[in-house]
Amino acid sequence: MERLGERLGERSAARLAAVLRHLSPRPAAAPAPVSIPTSAQVSVVPQSGRFCYTLDNDLLTTEQRQFYEDNGYLLIKNLVSDEDIERFRKEFWRICRREVKPPGIMIMKDESLRSQFGQSENVVNKVQDFQEDEELFRYCTLPEVLKYVECFTGPNIMAMHTMLINKLPDSDKQTFLHPMHQDLHYFPFRPASRIVCAWTAMERAHQDNGCLVVQPGTHRTALKPHGYPECEGKTNKLFHGLLDEDEKTPKVHLVMEKGDTVFFHPLLIHGSGINRTSGFRKSISCHFASSECHYIDVKNTTQEHLEKELQEMVCKKYDATSVELKTYGTSEHGLCKGKESTCRRLREEQDGERGPENELLLGKNTDPAWAGRIPFVDLCKGNLAKFCTAKFSMLIHNDSTELGQLMYVKGNLT
Numbered sequence: 001m002e003r004l005g006e007r008l009g010e011r012s013a014a015r016l017a018a019v020l021r022h023l024s025p026r027p028a029a030a031p032a033p034v035s036i037p038t039s040a041q042v043s044v045v046p047q048s049g050r051f052c053y054t055l056d057n058d059l060l061t062t063e064q065r066q067f068y069e070d071n072g073y074l075l076i077k078n079l080v081s082d083e084d085i086e087r088f089r090k091e092f093w094r095i096c097r098r099e100v101k102p103p104g105i106m107i108m109k110d111e112s113l114r115s116q117f118g119q120s121e122n123v124v125n126k127v128q129d130f131q132e133d134e135e136l137f138r139y140c141t142l143p144e145v146l147k148y149v150e151c152f153t154g155p156n157i158m159a160m161h162t163m164l165i166n167k168l169p170d171s172d173k174q175t176f177l178h179p180m181h182q183d184l185h186y187f188p189f190r191p192a193s194r195i196v197c198a199w200t201a202m203e204r205a206h207q208d209n210g211c212l213v214v215q216p217g218t219h220r221t222a223l224k225p226h227g228y229p230e231c232e233g234k235t236n237k238l239f240h241g242l243l244d245e246d247e248k249t250p251k252v253h254l255v256m257e258k259g260d261t262v263f264f265h266p267l268l269i270h271g272s273g274i275n276r277t278s279g280f281r282k283s284i285s286c287h288f289a290s291s292e293c294h295y296i297d298v299k300n301t302t303q304e305h306l307e308k309e310l311q312e313m314v315c316k317k318y319d320a321t322s323v324e325l326k327t328y329g330t331s332e333h334g335l336c337k338g339k340e341s342t343c344r345r346l347r348e349e350q351d352g353e354r355g356p357e358n359e360l361l362l363g364k365n366t367d368p369a370w371a372g373r374i375p376f377v378d379l380c381k382g383n384l385a386k387f388c389t390a391k392f393s394m395l396i397h398n399d400s401t402e403l404g405q406l407m408y409v410k411g412n413l414t
């Protein structure tokens with residue numbers, strides 16, 4: 001196991017070095033930069049040609065491509081059907097009522113209402129990581145969504161992070177505020193331009209109920225330092241915002257009707273305000289990435305403190321001194337589901353057996369049930385992936401394995 005880990009580790013390090021060499025416009029011998037290292041810098045590389053952020057495709061018009069290039073987002077009206085949205089809504093209710101408990105799902109209550117007993121649409125503000133919920137995950141496989149995603153990621157598409165946000169009527173505590181941020185802060189993989197979020201309004205979203213607010217063009221900037229914003233109310237855990245807001249770039253409120261879908265770049269600065277109405281404001285979204293993306297080490301970058309915060313939380317929660325797979329393996333917490341199977345898989349491999357995912361990785365799994373799937377190993381140490389993003393990756397299209405392989409080899413599989 002150790003040898004395999006080493007071999008894969010070397011391969012991944014070599015590949016990462018090659019990718020970084022390829023991405024970096026600076027010759028290797030040049031002096032190191034003195035600014036705060038930001039992992040996104042490697043991906044914010046000037047590219048030649050007219051379009052850097054969209055790929056050649058026969059779906060987007062030249063105007064639509066140019067709009068995304070200039071602004072970092074593209075709104076498509078009426079993309080997801082009412083019928084699908086109502087099915088997602090019903091599934092959200094079922095999850096709130098605990099009629100279904102999909103493995104790995106994270107149910108988040110608003111901070112100001114956390115002490116309230118029970119779980120309902122009135123207190124749950126987010127359901128995250130719904131990859132094991134067949135009904136909600138249908139969103140990530142809707143052909144009408146994927147055909148747009150492909151224009152940004154290319155044909156090999158992974159669903160990296162899923163959310164159903166239920167913005168509650170504000171309780172005067174302002175905790176439903178989503179501070180201005182760049183999603184790349186949460187993602188330990190690159191390049192940024194092969195990542196895109198699809199965000200669909202589940203009811204009309206407007207300024208009064210806390211629609212998305214974007215700062216057009218900011219996707220052309222680097223990843224900025226994030227942290228907890230200073231505000232009067234309590235903030236939701238892990239809801240980081242820009243430490244220095246960009247005051248110069250105008251903010252645009254994205255008013256959207258039910259079913260409208262916005263695709264946006266992970267460096268686009270965006271957020272959402274509080275919901276001043278008495279109704280809920282729901283949205284369903286997925287961050288997709290090209291399976292050719294690669295993982296990065298966030299050490300010494302602006303993302304490192306998020307990783308530390310996550311690690312500290314886990315260590316505290318599970319009374320552990322270090323974050324290891326086996327720590328989570330025994331937990332009942334949904335968050336840890338992936339880790340348990342990883343543990344098992346690694347143990348199997350140690351014992352000389354191979355789990356189906358390892359077989360798949362080695363190209364030896366011929367079971368048709370696994371056809372088109374990518375091996376997924378949840379990482380144990382040293383990156384954000386385990387909580388935010390890499391808990392799940394599924395190949396939706398074709399069969400490239402770049403991200404999967406790197407996911408497999410990255411991290412300390414001790």
Ligand SMILES: CC(C)CC(=O)SCCNC(=O)CCNC(=O)[C@H](O)C(C)(C)COP(=O)(O)OP(=O)(O)OC[C@H]1O[C@@H](n2cnc3c(N)ncnc32)[C@H](O)[C@@H]1OP(=O)(O)O
Nearest residue numbers: 106107108109110111183186235236237238239240316317
């Ligand atoms: C691209 C994308 C990521 C963009 C965005 O969505 S930006 C926002 C990203 N952040 C998130 O999505 C956070 C998602 N939420 C979560 O992961 C979870 O709800 C957690 C915050 C980790 C809490 O998990 P949970 O299982 O409830 O854990 P515990 O009940 O043991 O609590 C652990 C410590 O966290 C605290 N906590 C839990 N929920 C909240 C909250 N809503 N606001 C503020 N603090 C909270 C809780 O009090 C506890 O604190 P301590 O007792 O350790 O001091």
Ligand SMILES: O=C(O)CCC(=O)C(=O)O
Nearest residue numbers: 165178183270271272283
């Ligand atoms: O839906 C919202 O209110 C905010 C969503 C958001 O900021 C995100 O998906 O990164």
